[in-house]
Amino acid sequence: MKKSALAPACAAALAVALLAPASMASADSGHNPVIVPGTPSVLAAVEGANSVDVAPDGTAYVTQFYANNAVKIAPGGAKTVLAQGGSGAAGAVSQRGGTVYLGQTDFDVRWGEQRPSVITAVAPNGTATRLADLETWLNTHGRDGANSYGFISLPAGCADQFQNDRFSMPPTRHGSDLSLPRASVATPQGLYVADFASNVVLRVGYDGTVSTVAVLPAQNPVVITAPAPSGWNIPDCAIGIKYVAPANPTGITMGPDGNLYVTTWAGATDGLSTTQGGIYRINPTTGAYTRIIGGLSNPTGISASPSGTLYVSEATGGTDGAGRISVVRVNAQIARPVVDFPAPQSIRFVRDKLYVTTSTSVQVVPLSYR
Secondary structure (H helix, E strand, O other): OOOOOOOOOOOOOOOOOOOOOOOOOOOOOOOOOOEOOOOOOOEOOOOOOOEEEEEOOOEEEEEEEOEEEEEEEEOOOEEEEEEOOOOOEEEEEEOOOOEEEEEOOOOOOOOOOOOOOOEEOOOOOOEEEEEHHHHHHHHHHHOOOOOOEEEOOOOOOOHHHOOOOOOOOEEEEEEEOOOOEEOOOEEEEEEEEEEOOOOOOEEEOOOEEEEEEEEOOOOOEEOOOOOOOOOOOOOOOHOOOEEOOOOEEEEEEEOOOOEEEEEEEEOOOOOOOOEEEEEEEEEEOOOOEEEEEEEOOEEEEEOOOOOOOEEEEEEOOOOOOEEEEEOOOOOOOOOOEEEEOOOEEEEOOOEEEEEEOOOOOOEEEEEHHH
């Protein structure tokens, strides 16, 4: 499987660029105070850091993507490895009541008959057990098979010029046969999981039962104006043709209004680095969804504050295109950049701090308001 900006990449130097305040207020109370990010500090070095969740006491839990495990990081930075993985990749992580929930996918057997994609529960005593088999549920109850992705109305013979292998984007495809639990959030109602590859949001009960909350739609067509990165084999005949991308959910959080908020990568997994990412608001009971924000630059994660402010990590964008953190105010329909932050992988807001993963570390950005 190709590595991209979504999976941990090489280290990047931190460059902070603060935005000038636009108004005056006091505290994150929902009254649109000016958010003033402080200087980030490294909580801990974690090679291949991916998703992150943080307990109220500041203990962080981080997945190591290619090591297929999770790391517990105490507020002082001491690290403990949880659920040592083996082959595969670790995506989602969340915690509740001392139990850590880890999304794992076995890529070593991905191209054979077996394709295990599971949620592993790690008890406070360190015992790891399989809580749910996502792959079986998706194979039995469906993924995004009703969605069609790819190029619209290719010229005659153009489809034949695409490379036909598992590592190149096809000219068209229907749904996905893969699963990658990329992000999750633990709530009193259960664990909600954003599956990047299957383009669905799942609910996993603490008893292991699985259900589908929502299947995210194919994205609006965009015109491909330049070749994709090397190796993705988009022939010249496809340049200038409209392309329909999958949603590819990357982050999930629950707002104080009881709705789920999900970031979507919107096709960059197909080799197209776009600014078509967005945020969906999903009713967890009915599955009804609305795309509330578009134009995000490859978003990788999202977290809600108690006031309902949404913080979003974007792998690209920013003043030099290397990455940034943006904010979406309560009931706002635009995302405003807050701070440049190279290649963030995931984000969590806890007690006026943003915990952000990069490919090599977990960093903490303190926030103040005025």
